Amino acid sequence: MRNKSLLAVGIATIMVLALTLPSMATHQAPDGPVQAPVFMPPQTDGDEALQAVGTRWMVQLQDPALAQYQGGIVGLQPTALQITGASRLDVNAPAARAYVAHLKAQQANVAEAVEKAIPGAEIYRDYQVVFNGFAVQLPEGDKDAVFELMNLPGVKAVTPQQEYKPNMYASLPLIGAPALWEELEGQENAGEGVKVAVIDTGIYITHTCFAPAGYAYPEGYPLMDDDKPAATNEKVIVARAYFRPDDPPATGNGATWPGLTDSSHGTHVAGTIACNAGTVAETAGYTETISGVAPRAQLMSYKIFYTAQSGSGSGWTAELVAAIEDAVADGAHVVNNSWGGGTPVAYPDPIDIAYDAAWDAGVVVVFSAGNSGPGPNTTDHVTLKNITVGATTTGGTIASGKVSVTAPEPLTDTLQNIAFTTAAFGTPLPAGEVYTFVLASAAVISPANATGCAAWPADTFDGRAALISRGACQFGLKVYNAQEAGAEFVIIHNNTGDDLITMAGGVYGDQVTIPSIFIGQTAGVAMTQWIDDYGDNSELTYDAIGFQLGNIPDRLVNFSSRGPGMGNLQPDLVAPGVNIFSSGYGVGTGEARHMGYGQASGTSMAAPHVSGSAALLKQMYPDWTPDQVRSALMSTGELDLLDYDSSELGVLDRGGGRIDLSKAWDPGLTFDMPSVSFGKLYAGDTGMMDIVATDVYSHSAPFTYTIAISETGDITTTSYFTISVDVNELVVDGAGDTAEFTVSVKIAEDAPAGDYEGMIWFEHGHHHLHIPVWVRVWPELQEGTVLLIDNDFSYLLGYPDYAAYYTDALDALEVPYDYYNADMYFNNAQTIPDISVLQAYDAIIWFTGDNFWPDGSFTVHTPLTEMDQLALIAYLQGGGRLLATGQDLMAVLDADRDLGDPTLPSPTTSLPYFTGVSWVQDNVFSGTMPSMISGLGFMEDVWLNVVITDTAWYDGAGNQGWIDEIYRPEPGEGQPEENNPAQMIFHAVEGDFAKEGHVGAVKSAEPCLEMPDTNYDYRIAYLSFGFEGVNDPVPGSLELITSREDLMAKLLDFLWAEPTVSLPDTVETTTGVETAFEAVADHVGSLLLPPGFSQYRWDFGDGTDFVVTTGPTVTHVYEEAGEYMAWVEATDIYSHKALASTTVTVEQAEFMIYLPLVMRNAGG
Template sequence: MVPPHPCPPAPGPRARRRLLAATTGLLLAAAPTAAAGAAAPLPRPAAPGPYADGRYVVVLAGDPVAEADGSAPGEPSLKAAPGGGVDVTRRAAQDYRRTLLETQQDVARTVGASPEQQFTVALNGFSAHLSAAQAQELSGTPGVLAVARDVLRHPDAATEPATEPATEPATEPTTTADHLGLTGPDGVWSALGGAEQAGRGVVVADLDTGLWPEHPSVAGEALGTGPAGELVAHRTADGAITVPKADGGTFTGACETGEGWDADDCTTKVVGARAFSTGFTAGGVQLADSEPPTARDTDGHGTHTATTAVGASGVPATVDGTSYGETTGVAPAAALAVYKVCWTAADGDAGCATSDLVAAIDAAVADNVDVINYSIGGGAATDVVDPVELAFLSAASAGIFVSASAGNSGPGASTLDHASPWVTTVAAASSVLREGTVRLGDGRRFVGASLTREPLPSTPVVPASAVAARGATAADARNCLEGSLDPAQVRGKVVVCDRAVTARVSKSAEVERAGGVGMVLVNPTPDSTEADQHAVPTVHLDTGAGEAVEAYAHEEGATVAFEPGNTTGERTPTPQVAGFSSRGPTFVNEGDVLKPDVAAPGSGVLAGYSPAASATGDLFAPQSGTSMAAPHVTGLAALYSTAHPGWSPMAVKSALMTTARDLVDTAGAPDRDPFAGGAGFVDPARMLTPGLVYDSGALDWLRYLEGSGADLGAGVGPIDPSDLNQASIAVGDLAGTRTVTRSVTATTTGLYHATASVPGFDVTVAPSVLVVRAGDTKQFRVTFTRTDAPLEGWSTGSLTWRGADRSVRSPIALRPVTVAAPAEVTASGASGSQQVTVTSGVAGELDVTAAGLAAGSTRTGTTPAGKETRVRVKVPEGTALSRFDLVADDRDADLDLTLYRVDGGRRVPVASSASTAADERITTVVDPGTYEVGVTTYAAAPGRRTARYRLTTFQVPAAGGAGEFSVDPDPVPVQLGREATFSVSWTGLDPALPHLGALFYGDARVPTVVSVG
């Protein structure tokens, strides 16, 4: 399932934002080869296909309330609320919100649409049902930033992939709070005045499936009650709930009542309850009978994330009649505001609509919360220009820390969600061990994940594949699918089942149905193991141990016994990154922003649960996922807000990152893969005294967006994403040498000395010594020069500033490329030459391969307004590059272009170009096969009903081609990190035809396109 800067930087001049309307250029179809052991970047996804009828979130360019600083004409400055938030009750804010609402109505009216939800605080936009034509027209309307489908996202719960076991040697596991160093006389809680003060004055917003309000972990007093003279949460005359906060501000929320939620369910602990379902239920979708339309949680996920972050101290936890001691949230004294955004429909469909998520963020920022927990994902991040991510930018701009789950699609590379630098993206790792031991009849012992607390005596064991029921295959039985086991052969035995196909707990249910008394669950391929609540005593083993047990089970007279805890005598290393935890590098900016940021406990986390979702009606459950990791960081941020209420969200993130400790691998050796665990495993014992922090604010993020391809207008200059000031460094396209700039602010006076290392690079830091007083900000530069790092793969290392009593460590990830070259060069003539200048990532000689030239094949056509005409094309074997050029005969027309792959009877969009211009272009590398090129007339010229066009197709061959095409000199002499110039020449072309070629450099996959004619 799915996270001390005394003077945060003030935002500078702002301008209205305008994002690029379309993605064009080269779209790669395959990833470069990575260096051994390094994460390989996946290919950037193709641009989205054409619009279709449906619900959309339309984002407008005017600043929302949370970002209004008075820099734009007619815009008030609204960022002066105590605590750094925004005060939406001010007259100026109310007037500005009305202006935004009216503008949204006007924009919708231009296409005949009606807003269904309107957002003004964290996002300036609205949701609406739009036809394909309306959506496309809005996408090209001045002042519209984005038109995004209102899709369903989902809680990041690891329902089938599980986690690596954690360690503690043990028969009695410690609590997560113990493992994190929160408890005890030297723990973080003690430094904050004890558990009863840890998080006091802080309001945490949980965007999730709601809350079970009667849960003992969120028990509170009646509103308005508390120690004599102490300000506490209370209900105002108009029904709002207000909470005085540690930062001097005030939370003002709502307690929405109805089925499943009474006014008394809001207390001094649960200070807000809101439900957002308009987007989910649009189009007549009915909620499930078990799903009340209020903030009550019948799923369990929301109660788990909320109680992980802010659950009360010392609450006894029982699962299926077995006591697991006491549980406590990370920030037990913090208040909780519930924003229910995820739902289950009557037809079983479930999720969280984008529009509802934006509405909830809008409300949370208006309510003035301190921290947002977001354990929800939408798949691998491809862009930060997303309604939810942009809403989080506004939240962070208002001083709100956002903790987001990294996703559960690991261990594959480039599967990570939430690439935005203004959120803290959290990976999942093991922490508290829940283990059991399988003892074979021959005396061998193997440890795995287990909740079994009672021993199972020596019992006959059988492999599932050998006890298949009549009519079931051995493969079905091996996976212990429903109805696959023969009761006559299973009764009274332990069964060895493979993990695959169905949920883990359904396999133990099948063993129980067939009369089995225990299960050994085996990973068929190396993965992570999970302690689930099974129907029969179960131990989950990883591949090696599982294969040994399964082989033994085939022996005549084989027996096993289960022993609680780890009795092997070998300690299981911890913390390890969970197998399911999504990895970087991200698609966004070719990996120039390093994600995830940190790792936190996400494996077998025991916390509150909804009894409505528990088969045994339990109030607690162990759950795994990055959903569980994010609320740990949420709770730590709440503790930070108690200790340092003036610190910015990015200063807090920096402190968490630079004080993190090493993760470990299965052998217990340090595991510093930043694409898996970010800066490392959170270390609360060190986080409050980071020494130096890397900070950034709204202006920095807007400059980053512009450097990422957004057009923000006058007054906001771009920065390279690698230069965004954050506590990590990443460069995804380093050609020979590169210098990045960072600045740090000191939290204490001292002297710091820099050391930095990345295998295959010379690294220099200038200055390498910082002498600082508390509050000083110092800038430094880090220069990376490649020596022998493998090209086109990633190399990782770190930069550490060491002081007298602390160290400040940042992860580094660098991807050296063969060459940094122009995307395209143009020329003309049947014969000729053209100079090309590149920056080399290698020294000595650079191999440059000339592919082509290919003559363009042009056809003409006509497409009615609002319609699409498709042309079938073949991409032959040996094609190095394909291009599709669309030119409108009438320059006042607006055409769009889409490339589809024809796969059997299906047509799958693989790339599109859909700007407001008359002409469009797609350049791509695709597999050989049959494709269709779709030409859509978004708008014909005035007075016309159709648009005429010319479509030119180029299929550049890797070898051969028209005329002669060559490079001189060949190879090209180059120096590392220096510019080099060479010539490309051509002869024998038909001057009446356009031609296209490509220059490929060594092993690099991104070519320079050569256009002649």
């Protein structure tokens, strides 16, 4: 980024600047385009973990894991439940032991090959139950090690590790738990015999919620680690921890329970699931009797998240896969996962692979949806084999006490008896006491630092109570900064409403010694104004006596992540997750915090409500599959919910609704697909999906379920589609009977693009069920159409307008386009068109010109906002093509820092990661005059002149004084890469490089032999220089430089060229004979001459190693008769890939036995 100060200017100031700021260059730009009439949408905190990352990778081998092995290997019986018919995987069965031994032998062979090929590589974890492979630490600086791994025999995929982060009294009646307790012989028996695993920060087992009295260890338990301090009791029967070899625990955190500086997150989650019934909980002088959802369930603790020596509190892939592997092997019925993160980039994620296998092993997997709402496309988990849970409000919040402004007089009622919650860090004031403070406001003292994220001078608050706004950084940092500036007490006020939350300390919490509280936005704003009016005469009285504060239940909280997922409806359902009162997060320091009780909010708190509910259903129906548990919860969910702003909710917000156990225990039917996702359809299309219903209610006479259908949403969508079912009713004869039906959705020929949804209703007697339906209608694409998004701030700040450089190039290429000036729509939460509009374009070109201002630099929204970035992410997830160009584009995305350095803050969204590269420095030429840029790879014949002097000679914009240097993070340093990593396509010819001087890259998601289906098919080209700054060749000059038109053509060709490849439909051959294969490869959609193909990879389907050729032909000898599926992967010069397959029938070769010739001598 440039050396700039953060401005806080209002809308009027922006408009004045737009009229008065001089141009930044003296040359004359071409005439600009006219704004096209494009649809415009209506106007409208968390901990950052640190992690020292090495080069840690996950290696997946060819054979399936134990949970998914369906047979086919001589001498080894299948172990997958869909073949064996069992309800749960038995890891100790003879067939399972034999197959695990086979996998270990396979892994040992590959491990030996790793040691030979990569000296210094260290394998430190191996997996067999839910993932077949191992985790490996590669030598630092060995750039070729990953490629060595990928080419070893038996290796299926090599993927880098990812970072993940941890994302009741009033909630239990709300979800109908007492009704199900009654069916299970009372609350004191609810959960009996069910084991729930909690993969989190560990469980503090001496907490009163987990008192072991009245429990006994099941046979074969307890289970714990032998190599670290571990503790179990008859309530918490498993205790394991997973510490990273390159970042071990900080002092006091090395046990299986949460330590001195660890979070109470796992203890709180465990209490919501299974806190003992009748536990008396106290906080701030307020006492309540609480219970978990499944109070008699036994818990299994798997500590992944711990405060490490680096300060990180995150978990990583290798340890998470090890934990789910152990949880399945240890006998868990349900696994709670109140964490999320990772990245959106498509590749075979070991987390998804392992958790899918756990589901297949009969284990109910529950995940929190994430806390990135309310925008769409923000859920964390893409796999379908889990229950993803959003968060709603309950009817109660416990306030830690009240504060009032008591001077000067006359007082105002608005500032009397303000409810607050106490922070989970620092030293709280004693309960039941009354204190008085002089007030000071950060917003009044330092308007630019109203959120307290920057340090103040040492005596700024000087013994006063500091009032600070929520937002922009961790709570712990705000209070720490105030403490260092002399504050004795801190009040943080909400900036998004009046909901109360319990503040976590984050990285700085352990350095805070003063008390702090949290109040609502209304009171905070009024208090700020009071301080502004009365200064040091403002006085606050603090009364620390807790009380029960009401709340409006069944509102989806704004932070709850929304769907869709990767082409599927998410979340599955919602559950209480706001101000949940449970074990942990108590007052005090060190491990004492884990012994108390506190409130916490997040989808992390919603997920354990579902895990506890799943435990109750597994107790009642031990043979139910995970699919049936999910179906019962989804099809009976409460739908009478509203969004946080009281607006209506759709299926992408709430899924099947808020869990209701009073109905879930007796659903009547379960469905193999409890929601219907048609994904992408076009106007005029019809989608169809088959569903199987299973009768789970005991009855002798046939039951007939009537079926009703409703298309929901607003009138603009419901009139354009219809949902239908091929039968009017379902008839089932008794428990275990099944009935099949087909759901169809018909999109009208004139249907506009957008999300369409509806519900299918089933009813018989007291059974009332529903299945949510969702489809996304895409607009018909216009061949070659481009949306040009202008974000150069010429409209806002009077910067030069560079649009004509782009439109001239597109006009010369005869590529049709729509021009859209996003800057005109500032002061909106979303400034670019909605996804339904973006999807109409074959490509989007977004340019930033001289703009370097991220959203948040001004008092109004400026593009690209967070909502804008999420829309572009959704566009890419749908297979979009994006050209992003600008010398400070990463600054506009708030990503102008090394994304490969985990100690630095993450950008606003994951959009920068889609480029596959990271910012290095602000000026690749480092003080020298910009000159030449040369091409790499498929751009090797390209030379670009970006000289900014002599504008009379050159016709470019002459503005490229701040070209960012970028680089592709080395393995393990940053964003995980898929099969096609980013390709560097440009570098500066000279300069003072921090890395290798790269200034351009391309990235795409491609299929391959190991992963034929990508989650989505996006392509992106990113130039860290502005296209407008490229000079065209001067007529008559001998310079061999590339024109802007030719550069644009090559970039669009990368985005649009689609390779195709085919093989003969069938191949017939015999054993022992060289069989020839020939692929026919071509391209469609190329703007230039079709690019060539650089490589072919062949999989002959018989278990032999893949073969690589540079040409389209190959031969292979099959040793055994049979039918095989052979594949070819063709790669063009852009690294785009296409796949084709053919069926190969191999007959046993006939052969003759030749006996020796014996001649008799008749003559003796």
